[in-house]
Amino acid sequence: MSRVSFSLTRVRLIARNTLLEASRQKLFSFLLLLALGLVGGAQWFREFNFGASELKFLADLGYGAMAFFGAALTIAATAQLFFSEIDNRTALTLLAKPVWRAEFVLGKYLGVVAVTAVFCALITGLLVAMLWSRESALMREFPDSFGQGHTLRIVDLAWAGYLQWLKLTVLAAFTLLVATFSRTQLYTVVTGFFVVVICHLQYLAQDVYAQGGSTFGQVVAGVLGLMFPNFQLFNFADNVGAGVPVAWDRVARVSVYALGYVAGGCGLSVFSFRQREI
Amino acid sequence: MSTVSPDGPAIDLRGLVKDFAVGLRGVKLRAVDDLCLRVPAGQVFGLLGPNGSGKSTTIKIILGLLEATAGECRVFGVPSTQVEARVDVGYLPESPYFYRHLSGRELVRFYARICGLGGATLSARVAEVINWVGLTAAADRLVGTYSKGMLQRIGLAQALVHDPRLVILDEPTAGVDPVGSAAISELILQLKARGKTVLITSHLLTQIEDICDRVAILDRGRLILEGAVRDLVGGAERQALIVEKLSAQELEELRTWLGSRGRTLEAVEQPRARLDQIFLDRVGRSESTNREGGA
Ligand SMILES: Nc1ncnc2c1ncn2[C@@H]1O[C@H](COP(=O)(O)OP(=O)(O)OP(=O)(O)O)[C@@H](O)[C@H]1O
Numbered sequence: 314m315s316r317v318s319f320s321l322t323r324v325r326l327i328a329r330n331t332l333l334e335a336s337r338q339k340l341f342s343f344l345l346l347l348a349l350g351l352v353g354g355a356q357w358f359r360e361f362n363f364g365a366s367e368l369k370f371l372a373d374l375g376y377g378a379m380a381f382f383g384a385a386l387t388i389a390a391t392a393q394l395f396f397s398e399i400d401n402r403t404a405l406t407l408l409a410k411p412v413w414r415a416e417f418v419l420g421k422y423l424g425v426v427a428v429t430a431v432f433c434a435l436i437t438g439l440l441v442a443m444l445w446s447r448e449s450a451l452m453r454e455f456p457d458s459f460g461q462g463h464t465l466r467i468v469d470l471a472w473a474g475y476l477q478w479l480k481l482t483v484l485a486a487f488t489l490l491v492a493t494f495s496r497t498q499l500y501t502v503v504t505g506f507f508v509v510v511i512c513h514l515q516y517l518a519q520d521v522y523a524q525g526g527s528t529f530g531q532v533v534a535g536v537l538g539l540m541f542p543n544f545q546l547f548n549f550a551d552n553v554g555a556g557v558p559v560a561w562d563r564v565a566r567v568s569v570y571a572l573g574y575v576a577g578g579c580g581l582s583v584f585s586f587r588q589r590e591i
Numbered sequence: 592m593s594t595v596s597p598d599g600p601a602i603d604l605r606g607l608v609k610d611f612a613v614g615l616r617g618v619k620l621r622a623v624d625d626l627c628l629r630v631p632a633g634q635v636f637g638l639l640g641p642n643g644s645g646k647s648t649t650i651k652i653i654l655g656l657l658e659a660t661a662g663e664c665r666v667f668g669v670p671s672t673q674v675e676a677r678v679d680v681g682y683l684p685e686s687p688y689f690y691r692h693l694s695g696r697e698l699v700r701f702y703a704r705i706c707g708l709g710g711a712t713l714s715a716r717v718a719e720v721i722n723w724v725g726l727t728a729a730a731d732r733l734v735g736t737y738s739k740g741m742l743q744r745i746g747l748a749q750a751l752v753h754d755p756r757l758v759i760l761d762e763p764t765a766g767v768d769p770v771g772s773a774a775i776s777e778l779i780l781q782l783k784a785r786g787k788t789v790l791i792t793s794h795l796l797t798q799i800e801d802i803c804d805r806v807a808i809l810d811r812g813r814l815i816l817e818g819a820v821r822d823l824v825g826g827a828e829r830q831a832l833i834v835e836k837l838s839a840q841e842l843e844e845l846r847t848w849l850g851s852r853g854r855t856l857e858a859v860e861q862p863r864a865r866l867d868q869i870f871l872d873r874v875g876r877s878e879s880t881n882r883e884g885g886a
Pocket residue numbers: 611612613620621622640641642643644645646647648649685
C-alpha cells in the first residue's frame with residue numbers, strides 16, 4: 314500500500330472551499346455596511362475641521378473600526394466555518410477520504426485567514442483613499458501647514474493594515490484551537506472574545522512582571538505573558554496618522570512574533586483535533 | 592506496514608469494542624461489543640440490526656472516524672487508524688448533508704480532487720458518476736436546494752467518483768423513492784460485477800435479501816447472526832407456481848396428482864400485484880422519458 318503523504322494541494326482545496334463558503338454565505342456583505350459607516354463618520358467629523366490633527370483622528374477611527382470589526386469577523390467566521398463542517402457532518406465525509414486531520418485543520422485555518430485578508434485589504438484600501446483625499450483637500454485649504462507636501466505615506470498606511478491582518482491571523486489560530494475541543498459554536502465565540510480582551514490587556518500582566526511583587530504573581534504574569542500574545546504590539550495607527558514613518562525592522566520583528574503564535578496555535582489545534590471524535 | 596494479500600478480506604474486525612461516555616458521571620455505553628467480522632472482497636455484505644444496534648458506529652470505526660476502545664480493525668490489511676486505509680474506500684454517511692454552498696457538480700468535483708483525481712479526465716469522470724446516479728438535470732443547482740433523496744444520490748456520486756475498491760453505504764435508500772431505490776440496487780449489483788466490495792446497511796430487508804451475498808445481524812452491539820443469504824433464507828427445496836384461477840374441482844385433481852407423486856400442495860394463495868411493483872411500472876416509465884428529456 315502506498316503511503317499517503319501530507320499534501321499541500323489538499324490543504325489548498327479545503328482552504329479554497331472554506332473561502333468560497335464564506336463568500337457565498339454573503340459573509341462579506343457586512344463589509345459594505347462598515348465601509349458606508351466609515352465614509353459617513355469621516356464626513357461627519359469634517360464639520361469640526363481639526364486641520365492636520367483631523368487626519369490622525371481619522372486614521373485612529375479607521376484602524377480602530379478595522380481592529381474591532383476585524384476581531385468580530387475573525388471569531389465569528391472561524392467558529393462558523395469550523396462548526397458548519399462538524400454540525401452538517403461534512404467533516405465526516407471529508408475525513409473518510411484519504412485526508413490527514415492536519416490537512417483539514419490547516420485548510421480551515423488558511424480559509425479563515427484568506428477571509429480576513431480580503432477584509433483587511435478592502436478596508437485598508439478604503440482608508441488610504443479617504444485619508445489621502447482628505448489630506449489633499451486640507452492641503453488646498455491650509456497650504457501653510459503642509460509646507461513639505463503630503464505628511465501621510467501610503468506605504469505606512471498599508472503596513473498598518475498588514476499588521477492589523479497579522480493580529481487577526483493570530484486570533485484565528487487561537488479561536489480555531491478553542492473550536493477544535495469545544496462542543497458548541499457559542500462557547501467558541503465567547504471564549505474567542507475573552508482571548509481578544511486578554512491579548513489586548515496582556516501588557517498589564519507584563520507590567521506586573523516587570524515591577525516585581527510576589528513571586529507567585531510574577532510567575533502567573535510571566536506565564537500569561539508567554540501564553541497570550543500582546544496585541545498592542547500590532548497597533549501602528551497612532552504613528553501612521555501622525556505621519557511618523559513605520560520602521561521596517563519593527564514590522565519584521567512583529568511578523569516573526571505573530572508567526573510564532575500562529576505556529577503554536579495551529580500545532581495545538583492539530584493535536585487537539587486528532588483526539589476529537591467526529 | 593503489512594503486505595496485502597490479494598484474496599484477503601476487504602474488512603477484518605477482531606474483538607472490536609466501542610464505549611461512549613454518556614451521562615455526567617462518566618457512565619459508559621457500549622455501542623459495539625466484541626465484534627468479530629470478515630467482509631470478503633468482491634461481495635455485497637449487508638449489516639443489519641435495529642436502531643441503535645451499532646451499525647453506524649462500526650462503520651465509523653472502519654473509516655477511522657472513531658477510535659475503537661479495544662480490538663482491531665483492518666481495511667485491505669491496513670489498520671483503519673492510518674490514512675492509507677481510506678485510499679480505496681468510498682463512503683456515503685447516513686442522512687448526509689453536504690456543502691450547501693456548492694452545486695452538485697462542484698461538490699463531486701471537490702471530492703474527486705481531494706482523492707487525487709485531476710487533469711483532463713476529471714470533468715468527464717464527474718459527469719459520468721452524476722449521470723450514473725441520475726442527477727444530470729440538477730447537477731448545476733446548489734446542493735442546499737436538493738431534496739432528501741437527491742442528497743443521497745449526490746452522496747453516492749461522491750462516494751464512487753474515485754472508483755474505490757470498497758464502497759461503504761450507510762442506509763443509501765433512506766428517503767429515496769422506489770424507483771431510485773431500485774436504481775441503487777442496480778448500481779450495487781453493477782459494482783459487484785466489476786469486482787468491488789460493498790458494505791451496506793439498510794432497514795429495507797427485501798432489498799438486502801435481493802442484493803447481498805452475506806449478511807450480519809447486530810443487536811445492542813453484539814453479532815447475533817452471520818452467514819450467506821442463500822443459506823440463511825433457504826428455500827432451495829421449495830417452489831411457487833402462479834397459474835390462472837383453478838376451479839375447486841381442478842384444484843382437487845391437482846392435489847391428487849401431486850399426491851400420487853408423493854408431494855403435497857402446501858399453500859394456495861391469491862397473488863396480488865404489490866404496490867411497489869405498480870409504482871415501479873408506472874413511475875419508472877414516465878421517469879425514464881422525463882430524465883432523457885431533462886438531461
Ligand atoms: N457520539 C456518540 N456519543 C454517545 N453515544 C453514541 C454516539 N454515537 C452513537 N452512540 C450510541 O451508540 C449506539 C449505536 O449507535 P449507532 O448510530 O451505531 O446505531 P445504528 O445501528 O446505526 O442505528 P440506526 O439504525 O438508527 O442508524 C446508540 O445507542 C447510540 O445512542
